[in-house]
Amino acid sequence: GAVVSQHPSWVICKSGTSVKIECRSLDFQATTMFWYRQFPKQSLMLMATSNEGSKATYEQGVEKDKFLINHASLTLSTLTVTSAHPEDSSFYICSARPMDSYGYTFGSGTRLTVV
Amino acid sequence: SQQGEEDPQALSIQEGENATMNCSYKTSINNLQWYRQNSGRGLVHLILIRSNEREKHSGRLRVTLDTSKKSSSLLITASRAADTASYFCATETGANNLFFGTGTRLTVIP
Numbered sequence: 001g002a003v004v005s006q007h008p009s010w011v012i013c014k015s016g017t018s019v020k021i022e023c024r025s026l027d028f029q030a031t032t033m034f035w036y037r038q039f040p041k042q043s044l045m046l047m048a049t050s051n052e053g054s055k056a057t058y059e060q061g062v063e064k065d066k067f068l069i070n071h072a073s074l075t076l077s078t079l080t081v082t083s084a085h086p087e088d089s090s091f092y093i094c095s096a097r098p099m100d101s102y103g104y105t106f107g108s109g110t111r112l113t114v115v
Numbered sequence: 116s117q118q119g120e121e122d123p124q125a126l127s128i129q130e131g132e133n134a135t136m137n138c139s140y141k142t143s144i145n146n147l148q149w150y151r152q153n154s155g156r157g158l159v160h161l162i163l164i165r166s167n168e169r170e171k172h173s174g175r176l177r178v179t180l181d182t183s184k185k186s187s188s189l190l191i192t193a194s195r196a197a198d199t200a201s202y203f204c205a206t207e208t209g210a211n212n213l214f215f216g217t218g219t220r221l222t223v224i225p
Contacts (some may be wrong), residue, residue, distance in 0.1 A: 006157070020149055032213055043203060044158075044215045095213075102149060103160030104213060111155065 002028050002098040006107025013084055013114055020081045021110045023094030029074035030096035034104070035067075038091040050077040084114040119204055119216035127222040134191040136219040138204030139184075147180055147187050152201045161189075161202075176216050196225045214221075 006029040013019050014034040023033055031052045036044040048069055057067035058066040066088075068080040081088055128134055140147070146165045150158040157216035164180045164187065170179045175206045177190040191198055201220050205213040 004157075036215075041220070043217045046212060046214065051213055091155070095158075102146070102163045103156075105160070106150075106157035108157040109155070 002096075002101060002105045004030075004038075004062045004094060004107045006094050006110060007109060008110055009114070014091075015085055015111070015112075015114055016083055018080055019084055019112060021038075021061075021092055021112075023077045023079070023096075023107050025075045025096050025098075026101045028096075031074060032078075033071060033077040033094055033096045035069065035077075035079050036093045036095070038064040038093060038109075040091075041059040044092045047079075050079075052077075076092060081112065085110070088112065089114045104111055118146065119206060119214065119218045121204060121216040123182070123219060124196055124217065125220045125222070127224065128194055130194060130223055130225050134194050134198070134221055134223070135223070136189045136202055136204075137194075138141055138187045138216045140187075140204070140214075140216070141185065143205070144182075145209060146207045147178075148207065148213065149187075150188050150203045150205060150215075152203065154201075171181075171209045191221075194221075194223045196223050198204060199223045207210060 005024045028085045033050040035047045038044045047062045050071040052071045071077040095104045095106040097104045117139045121138045148163045149161045162173045162178050164178050175192045179186045201218045204216040209214045
């Protein structure tokens with residue numbers, strides 16, 4: 001089946017630094033990928049939709065300059081958390097939908113801890 | 116917010132029993148999907164039901180959809196300890212993205 005690879009699976013960084021999270025579709029092309037954020041024991045909140053070759057679409061309340069998204073190829077989208085702060089600590093998950101599938105395939109998620 | 120709500124928030128049952136989770140949503144949808152998430156991991160797609168469908172089965176899973184009430188239910192029959200996870204409903208509108216419900220944490224006791 002379709003696989004979305006996300007890494008790192010966890011990262012600890014200092015306040016003020018930037019962290020890049022990668023999301024790759026391994027066996028299918030994804031013109032669109034989705035980035036979610038999940039707080040402990042809560043639901044997934046859509047942050048942005050990543051579009052290959054064009055600008056990402058951000059959900060209301062999500063800072064574009066804070067969460068930089070790049071979708072430079074049909075198999076790779078990256079999310080960079082810039083100038084991270086402790087309140088950015090969360091679980092970030094990406095997803096994409098293969099063309100021959102109705103369901104979405106999710107990455108395994110990235111646990112970000114900002115200290 | 117387009118986020119749906121699920122109930123119960125948490126459910127604990129004995130192995131072999133059936134588990135029922137409910138989901139309510141707010142807007143018109145193209146389809147509704149159910150996902151499973153093991154602790155600290157990504158989500159796994161379980162089943163999709165289209166807006167013109169009322170019931171769907173997949174193995175031990177049974178999903179119903181009532182668009183007039185904007186609600187859906189997921190039934191897991193003959194539960195197993197390995198079914199322990201969080202279950203989320205997610206609605207897909209014409210915008211081609213998913214909005215998730217609040218989730219139900221299911222614990223199946225061996």
